[in-house]
Amino acid sequence: MILDSKIPDGPLEDKWQNHKFSNKLVNPANKRKFNVIVVGSGLAGGAAAASLGQLGFNVKCFCYQDSPRRAHSIAAQGGINASKNYQNDGDSVYRLFYDTIKGGDFRSREANVYRLAEVSGNIIDQCVAQGVPFAREYGGLLANRSFGGAQVSRTFYARGQTGQQLLLGAYSALNQQIAAGQVQMYNRHEMLDLVKVDGHAKGIITRNLVNGAIESWSADAVVLATGGYSTVFFLSTCAAGVNVTGAFRSYKKGAGFANPCYTQIHPTCIPQEGDHQSKLTLMSESLRNDGRVWVPKDPKVSEKLRKKEIRPRDVAEADRDYFLERKYPSFGNLAPRDISSRSAKEACDEGRGISGTGFGVYLDFEDAIGRLGQPAIAERYGNLFDMYQRISGESGYETPMMIYPAPHYTMGGLWVDYNLMSNIEGLFVLGEANFSDHGANRLGASALMQGLADGYFVAPYTVANYLAQVGAGVPDPDGPAFREAKAEVNDRTNKLLSIQGKRSARSIHIELGRIMWEYCGMSRTEEGLKKALALIPELRREFWSNVRVPGKGEQLNIELERAGRVADHLEFAELMCHDALNRDESCGGHFRAEHQTEEGEAVRDDENFSHVSVWESKGADTAPVKHKEELVYESVKMATRSYK
Amino acid sequence: MKLTLRIWRQDGQNGSGRLVDYKMDDVSPDSSFLEMLDLLNEDLIESGDEPIAFDHDCREGICGMCSLTINGIPHGPERMTTACQLHMRHFSDGETITVEPWRAKPFPVLQDLVVDRSPMDAIQQAGGFISVRTGSAPDGNAIPISKEIADYAMDAAACIGCGACVAACKNASAMLFTAAKSSQLNSLPQGKAEKDRRVLSMVASMDEAGFGNCTNYGECQAVCPKGISLDFIAQMNREYAVASVKQIFGRA
Amino acid sequence: MSLLASSLGKKYVMALSGLVLSIFVLGHMVGNLQVFGDPYLINAYGYKLQHLPYGLLWVVRLFLLACVVAHIWAAITLKIQNKKARPQDYEAKATVQASLASRTMIMSGLIILAFLIFHLLHYTVRAVPGHQYNHAIIANDGTEYPAEVPLVLHGKTKVDAYGDPLIVHNVHDMMIAGFSYPLISLFYIIGVYLLCMHLSHGVSSMFQSLGLRNEKWRYRLDKIAMVYGWVTFLGYASIPLGIWFGIVNASV
Known part of the structure; x- marks a missing residue:
């Protein structure tokens, strides 16, 4: 596997400009001869499909939902960062770049992150022009807030639904191109394989989720914007349909998978209540600005709380442990996501957790309400309190909220070079599906920024450059490579349908989720990961011998969809554990219990692990092979993150 | 909670549909409406039947994919709440709940509760x-x-x-x-x-x-x-x- | 014209014709309430309307007729389209907040139409068998009133340009005779009640269809429409009731 990051020469701040100039261009008259497939219609995919369509390329865009507007980007609440410095508080491209590199615990690529910061301002301009109703001040100018512990106010937002508004912006641009005939949209189509012709990505195989038809599509280039893989944990903040299939099938076809162990566990989610649950709900972490996190000091008190023998308000102040304030006096309840999440887990592991399951901690607004009054709190977080009440049936004003960390975002993804092209020529990977910008931990309000940067301002240049180099020449979608891939997909589908065992795919997914959460979740150990690596293949065998998928392939079949996704998760989970085991250090969201300070802080090993781990598939039952891309820091000095 | 569900089953776009009764004996009042359907589907798969197809995705009230008419009211009885955020505590023990797809000519039923929008x-x-x-x-x-x-x-x-x-x-x-x-x-x-x-x-x-x-x-x-x-x-x-x-x- | 082909265009026709008709309804009521005064008032009023210059009476009549036709045309074409839009209805039916009036506009409208036709035949064309009040006006109990009377105010007879007494149609007694039939009065009261319902939704709805309403004014307009409906109902219903209870008595 050749990993050439193709980082342009020159000073950091000139790299992108120089690169754009050195790119080859496609003659306007020739653009219509080129065809591009875009898989996924979220911020990255939707923006890329629309922008490529505007340039004059013929685009086919696929999504598994019934409308491109429903991609999971829509669920992002908080906001989007941009280094506009509208607040005159000292923000700059370089500061956003530096914060992102540091937040990622020095495990991301400098040049990519700098470019991200550089185009961040253009994203805001673009979205405003599309009619995205960002929050504004009375004077009519754009409002900002500080978010995720940043020291400057650079986050733009649209109430608590920034993701939806940005996605609707991209969707509207996409709609215009669909109406113009530049983009053909295929809803309810799921990508099941990548097709390579002479080493270049030239097409995909899809299943029409309505009638079950397996179809081949060919193009000059394939753009994947298929999102992350947090659903490998079964319970996550992701949409039910989120899956790793697009990225994982590409990995099986030779694309390198980078840093799969980098996952982000979000601290402020509503705890699991029972086995019936299919999804965990995220509440904006802005709640931690006023809420205090605590558990009882004594596990016996926790047990009484769990059994509802006493109420949280009955626990005396002296018997409470405000553990974040105790451990991190300067940041307190606002400690970064990974640190807060881990502390909550520790408290629960000590038997001090609350909520029915014992996996929950309190987020208490009693002090804030006493200090500011309930109306002020309702003004700030009313919608979140409503949501909490809707789901838990309890009022956060009267009793402390219960929260617990949940899998949220995945920083790892398919390896890409500076052009966002994977090691497979012609396969571009955008947004959460790639690995490039967030290192080992993502900062709040940066996911939306990256998705749109990739889709609007990077891929249109780099995809065009690739097309100009290879020239037009769409292969026959019935050619040998396509027939072969299609046959594989058909075989797999038929196999899933023919097992007719006793267990549902969901029940196996739940079991996989438990293994992953236990051994490859917030805190990982060599022993645990090895155990997981033994358990997962067993579970996979159970799946392939005992799963039951009712119905036929040639119909709308929700169980067949689910089973296919679970099958890929079962293989992918193993890859994740391999990576987590191999990365013998703690960094960002990846915490290896063996590598911590006496106070329980993560200890990085820059000497041995300052690289991107890129995995090459060697088949389902053979261990993957690791390749390295060394991370070279020319502009920033690596430092230890400290939030004490 | 014990519930009787009357759910619209339809085999494909051109198939004829009808309401089918299902009994559920042990529904947690803390589960969401869709989680309740997930569990019903688990039971159906276990007993060899085809699960009920319904649209859903984000399950946090923002993607707009879920589309159930519950007792004649789209998204059910709770105001300002999507079906995915509707919880079973809003129903009473022993209740019969009718679940139908969105009904409109431009929204043909594709399967069971799934429509084309x-x-x-x-x-x-x-x-x-x-x-x-x-x-x-x-x-x-x-x-x-x-x-x-x-x-x-x-x-x-x-x-x-x-x-x-x-x-x-x-x-x-x-x-x-x-x-x-x-x-x-x-x-x-x-x-x-x-x-x-x-x-x-x-x-x-x-x-x-x-x-x-x-x-x-x-x-x-x-x-x-x-x-x-x-x-x-x-x-x-x-x-x-x-x-x-x-x-x-x-x-x- | 494409505007009329569009659904919104038809709604404008509906709203504008409805506006004209609801203003007419109020004007007509005020005119008829004169029956509670001296017979001179309503008889003179009737005479004036009959003798408007330049054939204005017919201009107004034809305009109103056009509005009625347009209103009905829009209603029927929209209704057909609406029926087509939901070929299959829900098994479990529920209404969250729509008023009965709003849900029965087409029914109330059709009954009002039937009532309107009868009403015109009864008092305008005077062609309902047994109620041809052109030569004699015969009440339910057989009392006979002259169809034409001199116009008298305070004992003084009005005269025309030639000094002859002004002979006018006896509108006052015609109303009394007409409403002396209980079935007719009942039909009339039901008719105006449905009209009241129709207006209680229609008047506010009209503003919405023309885009002249917002959240704040919606509640006010809904109230105004409700008041408008009840005022017209009480106004119209007071006439047969006044006659029934002997508040209004024949002039002859």
């Missing part, structure tokens, strides 16, 4: 956008937009495109949806240039799809999980009238 996309494609090429935008602060206008546009933009308004309307009218989308863009200075063209083509697309008309029942607003106001319909009525008159005189 693509005409809503078509309405947006007809004019639900501001024509701005990537990279051609002026600075975000170049045009000040008063907070009131920005908030008003945001109220319209909160629409999640679920189609509950259509499902609730006795006429299966898509006016609330279309109006929310056109009003968001028509209220903002950026959208003014295409205002007339937008409202004319979006209404034409809505009519063409075969949605009914607005008879001002207000059921749409009542079931809308995001509380989209009828004001936007009034705005669209007004703007369409102006645009039509301009068109008659050759100015739109």
Whole structure:
């Protein structure tokens, strides 16, 4: 596997400009001869499909939902960062770049992150022009807030639904191109394989989720914007349909998978209540600005709380442990996501957790309400309190909220070079599906920024450059490579349908989720990961011998969809554990219990692990092979993150 | 909780459908409506039946994919709540609950509770956008937009495109949806240039799809999980009238 | 014309014709309430309307007729479209907030139409068998009133340009005779009650269809429409009731 990051020469701040100039261009008259497939219609995919369509390329865009507007980007609440410095508080491209590199615990690529910061301002301009109703001040100018512990106010937002508004912006641009005939949209189509012709990505195989038809599509280039893989944990903040299939099938076809162990566990989610649950709900972490996190000091008190023998308000102040304030006096309840999440887990592991399951901690607004009054709190977080009440049936004003960390975002993804092209020529990977910008931990309000940067301002240049180099020449979608891939997909589908065992795919997914959460979740150990690596293949065998998928392939079949996704998760989970085991250090969201300070802080090993781990598939039952891309820091000095 | 569910089962788009009764004995009041259906499906798969197909995705009330008419009310009895965020504690033990798909001619049933809502996309494609090429935008602060206008546009933009308004309307009218989308863009200075063209083509697309008309029942607003106001319909009525008159005189 | 082909265009026709008709309803009521005064009032009023210059009476009549026809045309075409938009209804039916009036507009409208036709035949064309009040006006109990009377105010007979007594149609007694039939009065009261219901939704709805309503004014207009409906009902119903209870008595 050749990993050439193709980082342009020159000073950091000139790299992108120089690169754009050195790119080859496609003659306007020739653009219509080129065809591009875009898989996924979220911020990255939707923006890329629309922008490529505007340039004059013929685009086919696929999504598994019934409308491109429903991609999971829509669920992002908080906001989007941009280094506009509208607040005159000292923000700059370089500061956003530096914060992102540091937040990622020095495990991301400098040049990519700098470019991200550089185009961040253009994203805001673009979205405003599309009619995205960002929050504004009375004077009519754009409002900002500080978010995720940043020291400057650079986050733009649209109430608590920034993701939806940005996605609707991209969707509207996409709609215009669909109406113009530049983009053909295929809803309810799921990508099941990548097709390579002479080493270049030239097409995909899809299943029409309505009638079950397996179809081949060919193009000059394939753009994947298929999102992350947090659903490998079964319970996550992701949409039910989120899956790793697009990225994982590409990995099986030779694309390198980078840093799969980098996952982000979000601290402020509503705890699991029972086995019936299919999804965990995220509440904006802005709640931690006023809420205090605590558990009882004594596990016996926790047990009484769990059994509802006493109420949280009955626990005396002296018997409470405000553990974040105790451990991190300067940041307190606002400690970064990974640190807060881990502390909550520790408290629960000590038997001090609350909520029915014992996996929950309190987020208490009693002090804030006493200090500011309930109306002020309702003004700030009313919608979140409503949501909490809707789901838990309890009022956060009267009793402390219960929260617990949940899998949220995945920083790892398919390896890409500076052009966002994977090691497979012609396969571009955008947004959460790639690995490039967030290192080992993502900062709040940066996911939306990256998705749109990739889709609007990077891929249109780099995809065009690739097309100009290879020239037009769409292969026959019935050619040998396509027939072969299609046959594989058909075989797999038929196999899933023919097992007719006793267990549902969901029940196996739940079991996989438990293994992953236990051994490859917030805190990982060599022993645990090895155990997981033994358990997962067993579970996979159970799946392939005992799963039951009712119905036929040639119909709308929700169980067949689910089973296919679970099958890929079962293989992918193993890859994740391999990576987590191999990365013998703690960094960002990846915490290896063996590598911590006496106070329980993560200890990085820059000497041995300052690289991107890129995995090459060697088949389902053979261990993957690791390749390295060394991370070279020319502009920033690596430092230890400290939030004490 | 013990429940009897009467659920619409339909085998494919052209198949005939009917309500089928299912009994559930042990439903947690803390589970969501969709989680309850997940468990019912687990039971069905275990006993060798085909599970009930229903649309869902984000399960946090924002993607707009879930589309169940519960006891005759789209998204069920709780106001400002999508079916995915509706919890079983709002039902009583022993209750019979009828679950049907969205009903409208432009939304044909694909299977069981899954319907095709693509005409809503078509309405947006007809004019639900501001024509701005990537990279051609002026600075975000170049045009000040008063907070009131920005908030008003945001109220319209909160629409999640679920189609509950259509499902609730006795006429299966898509006016609330279309109006929310056109009003968001028509209220903002950026959208003014295409205002007339937008409202004319979006209404034409809505009519063409075969949605009914607005008879001002207000059921749409009542079931809308995001509380989209009828004001936007009034705005669209007004703007369409102006645009039509301009068109008659050759100015739109 | 494309405007009329669109659903919104038809709603404008509906609203504008409804506006004319609801203003007429109020005017007609005020005119008829003169029956409670001296017989001179309503007889003179009737005479004036009959003798408007330049054939204005017919201009107004034809205009009103056009409004009625347009109103009905729009209602029927929209109703057909609305029916088509939901070929399959829900098994479990529920209404969240739509008023009975709003849901029965087409029914109340059709009954009002039937009532209107009878009403015109009864008092305008005077062609209902047994009620041809052109040569003699015969009440239910057989009392006979002259169809034409001199116009008398305070004992003084009005004269025309030639000094002859002014002979006018005896509208006052015709109303008394007409409402002396209990079945007719009952039909009349039911008719105006449905009209009241129709207006209680229609008047506010009209503003919405023309885009002249917002959240704040919606509640006010709904109230105004409700008051408007009840005022017209009470006004109209007071006439047969006044006659029944002997508050209004024959002039001869």
